[in-house]
Amino acid sequence: MIMDNWISIKIAAQGPFDLKRTFESGHSSFPIPLKDKQDRWYLVMRPTSINTVIITRVAQQGSNLVAEISCPQRELKENEVQSMKKILRTTFGLQLNLAAFIEEFKKDPIAPAFELYRGIRLTRAHNLFQSLICSILTQRNSIWRWNAQARTMAKLLGEKYPVGHFLIYSFPEAKTIVNHSELLTKASLGYREEYVLETAKTLANKEKKLEKLKKVPTNEAQNALLELKGVGTKVADMFLLYGLGKMDAPPVDIWIQRAVSHLFFKKKEQTLAVCRDKLNEHYGKWAGLAQLYIYCWARDHLK
Structure with missing residues (x-):
């Protein structure tokens, strides 16, 4: 089915x-989407709150995200369009006041970043x-390789949309x-x-059990995830x-471990747990964003 009933947001x-930088940073919960010649990126989304497939293409105009959405199965209702607007805002981190974060830490060791x-x-x-699956794929893996593996899984096992x-x-x-x-083997995981x-x-x-983890304390949610094999x-x-x-x-990998040890412990290597605690202690409610x-x-300066 060719998409021709796009709704703009x-x-x-x-x-x-x-x-573009956000996608290319490689630190994400989904693989870098395909892009057309008009610099529009395409995603297949299936929000739990709407429970239908929504084809989404996104681009940037000035400081705005411009999204166009289309449902292959039916017309979207107005309340669903409004729900998608909220979902897209959080999907691309636009609900976070990045200006406030930058101002608060303008004299911080990471300010040049x-x-x-x-x-x-x-x-x-x-x-x-x-x-969750993409997070598993990141284990001892390069950004580009886990992206390729996730895309291959989608191609082998997902639904296709022209x-x-x-x-x-x-x-x-x-x-x-x-x-x-049996098809997983072809994804070379x-x-x-x-x-x-x-x-x-x-x-x-x-799969809806994952939604419930949003409402529980972080430590409790982490313990539940650690029960999964390989997590x-x-x-x-x-x-x-x-x-x-x-x-x-x-999340603390070798890059974050090196950087936190370098920036806050006079280059003396610390454990992953100490580095995680330091990020939370130093950056508080912004710890996750600071990690990014x-x-x-670190990836560019601590080779």
């Missing part, structure tokens, strides 16, 4: 906003199951992965394949921050 940002990576936003999942001159794919549901597990399949089995027909502290925190938006769960800027800085 415009969302203003508080503070700097750079959609605010200009170097100006406008990068903290994204949040539009599909919690996809976010837009313009190319196809985009939805991310598969847990039950689909379980029912067609390596040892992560077992973790993905076991997580899918646990959540098959129970350690860093993967759990990736999902808690980029999936559920819990700002007090900054520290990660970008």
Whole structure:
């Protein structure tokens, strides 16, 4: 089906906003979307609150996010369009007052990163199951490789939708992965394949259980995630921050460990747990956002 009934939505940002940099930062809860020649990125979204597939293409106009949405199955109701506006605002981190964060930490050790990576936003999942699987795929993996693996999973197991001159794919549901597990091998996930399949089995027909984690304290949510096979502290925190938006769960990998040790402990290497605690202590309610800027800085400056 060719999409031709697009509904336009415009969302203003508080503070700097750079959609391209946000996608290319690689720190996200979903793979970098496909882009057309008009610099519009395409996503297949299935919001829990609307319970239908919505094809979304996004672009930047000035400091605004301009989104166009289309439902392949039916016309969207006005209340659903308004719901999508709220979802898109949080998906691209536009509900966060980035200007206030920058002002509060303008004399902080990471302040130079605010200009170097100006406008990068903290994204949040539009599909919690996809976010959890992508978090699992990040284990001992490069940004570009886990992105490729997630896209391959969608191509092998998801639904396809033609837009313009190319196809985009939805991310598969847990039950689909379980029912067609033989296709996972073609996604070249390596040892992560077992973790993905076991997580899918646990959540098959129970994906809404992930929604409930939004309402519980971060430590309790983390403990629940750690019960899943292959999910350690860093993967759990990736999902808690980029999936559920819990700002007090900054994921700490080797880049964050190096950077926090360098910036706050006179280059003396600290444990992952100490670095996580330091981020929460120093940045408070902004810890998750600070982690994103520290990660970008560390990747470019601490080779």
